[in-house]
Amino acid sequence: MSGSLNITAATVDPALLDLPWSLPLETWPEETIAALPKGISRHLVRFVNLSGYVVAIKETSAELARKEYDMLRTLQRLDIPCVDPVAVITNRTTDSGEPLESVLVTRHLRFSLPYRAIYSQSLRPETATRLVDALAVLLVRLHIIGFFWGDVSLSNTLFRRDAGAFAAYLVDAETGQLYDGLSNGQRENDLEIARVNIAGELLDLQAGGRLAEEIDPVEISNGIVAKYRSLWKELTGSEEFDQSERWRINQRVERLNDLGFDIEELAIKTGETGTTVRIQPKVVDAGHHSRRLLRLTGLDAQENQARRLLNDLDSYRAAFDKQDLDEEVVAHEWAARVFEPVIRAIPKDLKGKLEPAEMFHQLLDHRWYMSQNEGRDIPLAEAVSSYVDTVLRHRRDEATIIDPPTGTFTMPVPVVDDDDWRSKV
Numbered sequence: 001m002s003g004s005l006n007i008t009a010a011t012v013d014p015a016l017l018d019l020p021w022s023l024p025l026e027t028w029p030e031e032t033i034a035a036l037p038k039g040i041s042r043h044l045v046r047f048v049n050l051s052g053y054v055v056a057i058k059e060t061s062a063e064l065a066r067k068e069y070d071m072l073r074t075l076q077r078l079d080i081p082c083v084d085p086v087a088v089i090t091n092r093t094t095d096s097g098e099p100l101e102s103v104l105v106t107r108h109l110r111f112s113l114p115y116r117a118i119y120s121q122s123l124r125p126e127t128a129t130r131l132v133d134a135l136a137v138l139l140v141r142l143h144i145i146g147f148f149w150g151d152v153s154l155s156n157t158l159f160r161r162d163a164g165a166f167a168a169y170l171v172d173a174e175t176g177q178l179y180d181g182l183s184n185g186q187r188e189n190d191l192e193i194a195r196v197n198i199a200g201e202l203l204d205l206q207a208g209g210r211l212a213e214e215i216d217p218v219e220i221s222n223g224i225v226a227k228y229r230s231l232w233k234e235l236t237g238s239e240e241f242d243q244s245e246r247w248r249i250n251q252r253v254e255r256l257n258d259l260g261f262d263i264e265e266l267a268i269k270t271g272e273t274g275t276t277v278r279i280q281p282k283v284v285d286a287g288h289h290s291r292r293l294l295r296l297t298g299l300d301a302q303e304n305q306a307r308r309l310l311n312d313l314d315s316y317r318a319a320f321d322k323q324d325l326d327e328e329v330v331a332h333e334w335a336a337r338v339f340e341p342v343i344r345a346i347p348k349d350l351k352g353k354l355e356p357a358e359m360f361h362q363l364l365d366h367r368w369y370m371s372q373n374e375g376r377d378i379p380l381a382e383a384v385s386s387y388v389d390t391v392l393r394h395r396r397d398e399a400t401i402i403d404p405p406t407g408t409f410t411m412p413v414p415v416v417d418d419d420d421w422r423s424k425v
Helices: 014-018 062-077 126-144 184-207 217-236 247-258 288-297 303-319 327-344 356-374 380-390 418-424
Strands: 006-008 045-050 053-060 084-090 102-107 157-162 165-170 239-242 261-270 276-286
Touching: 014 084, 053 062, 062 084, 062 102, 126 157, 126 165, 126 184, 126 217, 157 303, 165 303, 184 217, 217 247, 239 247, 247 261, 247 276, 288 303, 288 327, 303 327, 303 356, 327 356, 327 380, 356 380
Parallel strands: none
Antiparallel strands: 006 084, 045 053, 053 102, 084 102, 157 165, 239 276, 261 276
16 A cells, blocks of 8 residues: 555655555556566566656565665766666555565666667677677776676666767666775676676577677677776776876876776876886776766767767867867857757657767768768758658667657758858868
């Protein structure tokens, strides 16, 4: 009965009380369930429509639900990509008074897909490597803050497209523990768990005919080890060089920024003879380009998407000779004259296909290929029309939009004059 429920939440959505908590989750009525792709889970999980958004409800013990809820909130405060914890609900009973399992409620991550849903589409074989690379980046970020996952796998991760790559988000923190720091043994343990789990998951896909024959699941799973170690070395390793090569300090910082990480501080020590310099970076959370884009334009995007949009912004500045003007002023002008008109031109029934930043990134690629094929500059409005009709309209939705509106819009695009811009870059 709803009156006996115990709800733990930072802010309680009253609509939670309207859900059929007196029924086992597996028997919830179909009209309540949102039909979204799910990953593999050791617990029963259902997606449910709630107040215009979608939540994932996982049945588990009260102790594990509370532990995972607290851990997800902590990871959020530490800026780790993970699902948003909504509530823990305990003291569930049937109408006849029989006890039911407690649940953890998390908000579904819009535009995200489990790895199995990604492989239900016709994607290039490189997708396997890109997913594993994204997971390696996530694992490094978790280890930097002292988080031992204990169950690293593709199944416990959601993926969002990020300008041709993928960004990985932690979904299941049930086995995780947060320490002041991790030993090499703990990190290697997590890495071995990841290698074994990924190999098994890809072998399972291969057995089901959902993986390209030329892909070796074991080789791909071994790839996370190499990717992780190269990232870890770049992010935490020390470097020694001659004092005359001090430019290498800036070079190291730039490499770390390119990986999407910021530097909190650099410990620089000179050798006993005063001729060598040893640097040890202290890396903070990823998101260098995302934060810059958000600061300049207010646009919230994935890291690779942000890098691509910032490149387009830099091209705009160069084309109109605005390098000497205030960066924020030019950024807002670019957003108003280029980015926003493009997004407004997307028909309403197609807006749920991809995130706006990903649409813009794909549009830039589409326009470049059009220009190459036709040997001419393609006006932005023409590129938008072509992209919508030949690419976007044929994608399946990656947002959690249920019963999307229908109909299309005409597409006047009040954008910056192409002759003034693209002909200059």
